[in-house]
Amino acid sequence: MRFLHTADWHLGRIFHGTHLTEDQAVVLDQLVQLAKESRLDALLVSGDIFDRAVPPPDAVSLLDDVLSRLVLDVRVPVILIAGNHDSPDRLHFGSRLLAGQGLHVTGRVDATVPVLTLGDSEGPVDFFPIPFAEPGVVRDRIGEPGIQDHGSAMQCLVERFRSKAPTHRRSVAVAHTFIAGSESSESERPLSVGGIDTVDASVFAGFHYVALGHLHRPQGRPESPLQYAGSLLKYSFSEADQPKSVNIVEMDARGTCRVERIPLIPARDVRRLEGTFDEFLRTGPNLSFRKDYLQVTLLDREPILDAMGRLRNVFPNLLHIERPHLNPQGDPAGPGKDHRTLNDSDLFATFFSQVTGEPLSEAEAVAFQEVVEQIEMEEREAH
Numbered sequence: 001m002r003f004l005h006t007a008d009w010h011l012g013r014i015f016h017g018t019h020l021t022e023d024q025a026v027v028l029d030q031l032v033q034l035a036k037e038s039r040l041d042a043l044l045v046s047g048d049i050f051d052r053a054v055p056p057p058d059a060v061s062l063l064d065d066v067l068s069r070l071v072l073d074v075r076v077p078v079i080l081i082a083g084n085h086d087s088p089d090r091l092h093f094g095s096r097l098l099a100g101q102g103l104h105v106t107g108r109v110d111a112t113v114p115v116l117t118l119g120d121s122e123g124p125v126d127f128f129p130i131p132f133a134e135p136g137v138v139r140d141r142i143g144e145p146g147i148q149d150h151g152s153a154m155q156c157l158v159e160r161f162r163s164k165a166p167t168h169r170r171s172v173a174v175a176h177t178f179i180a181g182s183e184s185s186e187s188e189r190p191l192s193v194g195g196i197d198t199v200d201a202s203v204f205a206g207f208h209y210v211a212l213g214h215l216h217r218p219q220g221r222p223e224s225p226l227q228y229a230g231s232l233l234k235y236s237f238s239e240a241d242q243p244k245s246v247n248i249v250e251m252d253a254r255g256t257c258r259v260e261r262i263p264l265i266p267a268r269d270v271r272r273l274e275g276t277f278d279e280f281l282r283t284g285p286n287l288s289f290r291k292d293y294l295q296v297t298l299l300d301r302e303p304i305l306d307a308m309g310r311l312r313n314v315f316p317n318l319l320h321i322e323r324p325h326l327n328p329q330g331d332p333a334g335p336g337k338d339h340r341t342l343n344d345s346d347l348f349a350t351f352f353s354q355v356t357g358e359p360l361s362e363a364e365a366v367a368f369q370e371v372v373e374q375i376e377m378e379e380r381e382a383h
Contacts, residue, residue, distance in 0.1 A: 001038055001041045001042070001118070001119075001120040001122070001125050001170070001250075001251045002036060002038065002039065002041050002248070002249070002250055002251075003040055003041055003042040003043060003044060003172075003248075003249050003251075004031075004034065004038065004042075004043045004044065004046055004246055004247065004248055004249070004369055005044045005209075005211040005229045005246065005247040005248075005249055006031060006039055006043070006044070006046070006229050006232070006246040006247075007045060007046035007047060007048065007083075007176075007211070007212070007213030007214075007227075007228070007230065007231070008046075008048045008083070008213050008215075008216055008231035008232060008362040009024065009045070009048065009049055009050075009229065009231075010024075010026075010045070010048055010050070010051040010085065010216070010231065010232065010233075010235060011024055011049060011051060011055060011059035011060075011061075011062055011063055011231075012044060012050055012052060012055040012056045012058070012059030013051040013235060014051075015235060015236075015293065015319070016293075017319070017320035018293070018317070018318055019058075020233060021056075021058045021059060021062060022267070023266060023268060024062065024232060024233060025062055025289065026262045026266065027233060027244075027265070027266060028062070028066045028244070029233055030265065031066075031246060031264070032066060032069050032070060032074065032263055034072065034246070035074045035076055035140045036074050036224070038248060040074075040076045040360055041075065041076075041116055041118060041120050042075070042077045042078075042127070043076050043078045043079070043081040043351075044078075044079050044080075044081070044127075044172075044174050044211045045069060045078065045081070045213075046083070046174055046175065046176055046211050046212055046213030046214075046229065047081050047082055047083025047084070047086065047123070047131065047132055047175075047176030047213035047214065047265045048083030048084065048085045048086060048176065048213060048214065048231075049063060049082070049083065049086055049091065050063075050085060050086055050087075050091075050110070050360075051085055052085060053085070053086065053087035053090070054087065054090075055253045056295070057282075058194075067080075067103060067232070067254055071101055071102045071103045071104050071200070071327065072101070073084070074270055075102070076102070077102045077103075077104065077118060078102065078103050078104065079104045079106075079116060079127055079129055079174055080103070080104065080105050080106070080108075080129075081105075081106045081129045081130065081174055081176060081213075082106070082107040082108065082176070083131075083132050083176040083213055083214060084132045084176065084214065086107065086132075087107075087110075088107040088108035088131060088132075088133070089107060089108060090107070090162055091105060091107035091108075092105060092107025092108045092181070097109065097185035103214040104116055104129065104215050106129035106130075106131050107131055107158065108131060108136060108141075108250075109130075109131060109133040109138055109142070109294055110139055110140050110141060110194050113142070113157075113160045113161055113164055114129060115127070115128060115161060115164045115165050116129065117165075117251045122252070123170070123253070124169055124170070124171075125170045125171070125172060125251065126165040126166075126169050126170070126171045126172070127171075127172050127174060128158070128161040128165075128171065128172065128173045128174065128207075130157050130158070130161070130174060130175040130176075130177075131176065132152075132176040132177070132214075134194060135147050135148060135149055135150055135152065135153040135155065138153040138156060138157065139153070139154065142157075142160070144156050149197075150178070150197050151199045151200055151203065154175070154177060154199045155203050158173070158203055158204065160182070160261055161173075161299060162206075165182045167206070168250060170208050170249075170254075170255040171206070171207050171208055171255075172207065172208060172209045172210070172211060173204055173207045173209075173211065174211045175204075175210065175211070175212055175213070175354075176199045176212070176213040176214050177197055177199045177212065177214055177345065178197050178199065178214055178215065178245065179200075179201050179212065179226055180198040180199065180200050180201065181201070181215050181380075182215050182219060182228065183215065183219060184215055184216075184217075189216065201224075201226055202282070204225070204226060205230060207225055208225055208251060208255030208256070208257060209225050209227070209249055209251065209255075209257045210225050210226045210227065211227065211229070211247075211261060212226060212227060212228045212229070213228070213229070214228075215228045215230070216234075216235060216236075216239060216242070217230055217239070217242050217281060218229055218230030218243075218244070218245050218247075218261060220259070222259070224337075225257065227249075227259055228248060229245070229246055229247050230242070231244060232244065232264065233264075233266055233270075234266070234269070234270035234293075235296045236262045236270075237270060237320070239270065239289060240270050240271055240272045240295075243263055244263070244264045244266070245261040245262055245263045245264055246261070246262050246264065247259050247260070247261055247262075248260045249261055254365060255316060268291060268292045268293050268317060269292040269293070270288060270292065270293045270294075270295070270297035271289060271292050271293070271294050271295070272294075272295045273294055273295070273296050273297070274296075274297040274299065275296075275297075275298070275299060276298065276299050276300050276305060277298055277300050277304050277310075277311070278313055280296065280298075280314065280315075281310070281311075281314060284311075284314035284315060290314060290315050290316075291315075291316055291317055292317060293317050293318045293319055294315050294319060295319060295321075296311060296315070296318060296320070296321050296322070297321075297322040297324065298321060298323055298325075299320070299324075299325055299334055300325070300326075301325045301326065302326075303326065303353065307321060344372055345365060345368065345369055345372070348360070348368050349365065352364070353377040
């Protein structure tokens with residue numbers, strides 16, 4: 001059997017104030033084309049379809065377009081589950097109707113456990129779609145009072161799936177969870193607050209392939225059935241060095257899987273650059289990647305007037321500036337001092353030096369004080 005594994009699309013994502021829907025459409029076009037060329041038996045999407053529970057209309061339209069092309073044009077069965085960013089009930093809507101067309105959506109955990117069986121020339125393969133659910137939700141829906149954390153919730157769901165399918169057949173789990181020992185990124189929302197959110201890998205023992213979602217870095221040992229496909233795009237600057245991809249999986253008659261990571265090429269990459277302000281102004285116009293999404297670390301120690309605006313003339317998609325060595329001139333507070341202890345004149349002197357890079361002159365200080373006194377006098381007269 002040959003199938004494609006992808007995850008963590010996060011449609012509708014906003015990255016440092018920038019809407020990424022157009023960027024997502026570009027790589028999803030690549031995914032659809034890959035599905036056409038690869039003669040797939042199935043396509044798996046392991047959760048976090050949307051970036052939030054109530055997605056914007058353009059994100060919903062993009063999902064509708066992509067799934068329609070995959071199911072109606074390419075005619076590949078799609079198995080899709082909810083992640084922790086998705087609304088289980090919204091995603092689950094119409095699932096029985098859609099299943100008749102080859103789109104198998106599992107948004108919520110129910111007492112009735114679905115097992116989807118697809119076949120190839122070697123026989124049947126059982127797919128176990130396990131959407132994300134909080135432990136309390138699983139406990140209530142399944143009626144198991146012993147469920148207290150994500151590990152016990154997943155263990156219970158897997159056991160119920162296994163009871164529904166023959167153990168001798170090839171099997172694939174599709175899940176959205178955090179396997180203990182895996183590597184996370186800054187852009188992932190924790191699965192729990194103040195609790196244990198990881199699941200031990202042994203929970204999935206016996207599956208021939210485990211199509212995982214939640215972690216944005218593609219990862220998984222070559223000999224292991226547990227594989228994270230990673231996210232569709234880079235959704236934080238911590239992911240700048242992570243190539244994004246989807247997995248093409250070849251499963252033989254015994255269930256042995258060969259995994260090939262196929263890279264996704266974004267319209268605009270995510271990069272972190274480091275240098276001085278003047279270096280960026282001088283070399284930036286000649287950089288081939290100057291229109292990528294950038295975080296710039298300025299090594300200058302002095303304040304720079306409107307650094308963001310001036311650098312955006314060179315890098316139109318500059319999203320964030322870091323200033324680790326900033327040392328404002330003429331700061332009356334001195335390093336480490338609390339600015340709340342300063343009077344108005346000293347606060348203005350600090351502000352002036354940070355904006356202009358120059359200390360406040362005596363004449364400017366006198367002019368500021370005169371303005372302050374005039375304002376105070378007008379306030380007294382008004383009362």
